[in-house]
Amino acid sequence: MIDWNQIKTVFLDMDGTLLDLHFDNYFWLEHLPLRYAELKGVPYRDAVNRLERMYQQLYGSLNWYCLDFWADSLDLDIANLKREVSERIRYRPNAQRFLQYIHDQGFDIALVTNAHQKSIEIKLEQTDLGSLINEIICSHDFQLPKEQVEFWPALKKSRPYNPAMTAFFDDNEAVLHSARANGIAHLYAIAQPDSQKAPRTEGEFPMLVDFLELLPGS
Numbered sequence: 001m002i003d004w005n006q007i008k009t010v011f012l013d014m015d016g017t018l019l020d021l022h023f024d025n026y027f028w029l030e031h032l033p034l035r036y037a038e039l040k041g042v043p044y045r046d047a048v049n050r051l052e053r054m055y056q057q058l059y060g061s062l063n064w065y066c067l068d069f070w071a072d073s074l075d076l077d078i079a080n081l082k083r084e085v086s087e088r089i090r091y092r093p094n095a096q097r098f099l100q101y102i103h104d105q106g107f108d109i110a111l112v113t114n115a116h117q118k119s120i121e122i123k124l125e126q127t128d129l130g131s132l133i134n135e136i137i138c139s140h141d142f143q144l145p146k147e148q149v150e151f152w153p154a155l156k157k158s159r160p161y162n163p164a165m166t167a168f169f170d171d172n173e174a175v176l177h178s179a180r181a182n183g184i185a186h187l188y189a190i191a192q193p194d195s196q197k198a199p200r201t202e203g204e205f206p207m208l209v210d211f212l213e214l215l216p217g218s
Contacts, residue, residue: 001206001213007186008165010102014113016171016193019123020090025194031085036074060174062145067116079118089126098211099132110135114145146175152182169208176205
């Protein structure tokens with residue numbers, strides 16, 4: 001699926017790519033509405049309706065990913081509420097093994113994520129992700145989500161890389177389109193970002209089911 005001789009840099013998304021998106025979906029769709037209703041003393045259905053309206057309005061924007069924005073908007077400690085269920089954080093199938101392999105092979109590895117810094121911190125508390133990558137690149141530091149084509153030139157200026165020799169893995173096709181528009185040559189989508197949902201079977205980019213597919217001899 002991939003010719004490692006053509007690759008120098010590996011960019012990896014976090015949620016839905018390396019880590020099971022089920023944690024995030026569970027938090028935003030189940031745990032947060034329940035705790036919001038409890039803490040604010042409002043009916044559960046009212047909490048669900050308010051959050052769903054906000055999700056629809058903000059999807060794909062930087063605020064969609066920003067825990068500080070949600071904390072201010074809802075007057076809740078979102079990071080602490082995430083920690084209440086952080087034991088649900090898990091790697092996707094063989095992602096940890098894949099990371100160990102490319103780490104041992106000496107590839108230039110960077111996490112490139114829209115996740116907020118506080119969300120990254122929680123994920124690092126629950127996994128050994130920090131020891132298997134060279135750098136964490138957070139889109140909030142650039143004030144641009146990865147979906148925007150302007151993100152990638154800003155990243156390249158801050159952290160030079162050769163797009164022709166870069167592989168990038170992400171579960172969001174809008175992000176992959178943005179990366180392709182900026183010349184990144186080796187792009188891969190994720191078939192099943194959330195382990196509790198049915199896998200996708202079609203897409204514009206090569207679809208990765210299991211990171212084991214990318215290891216030599218597999």
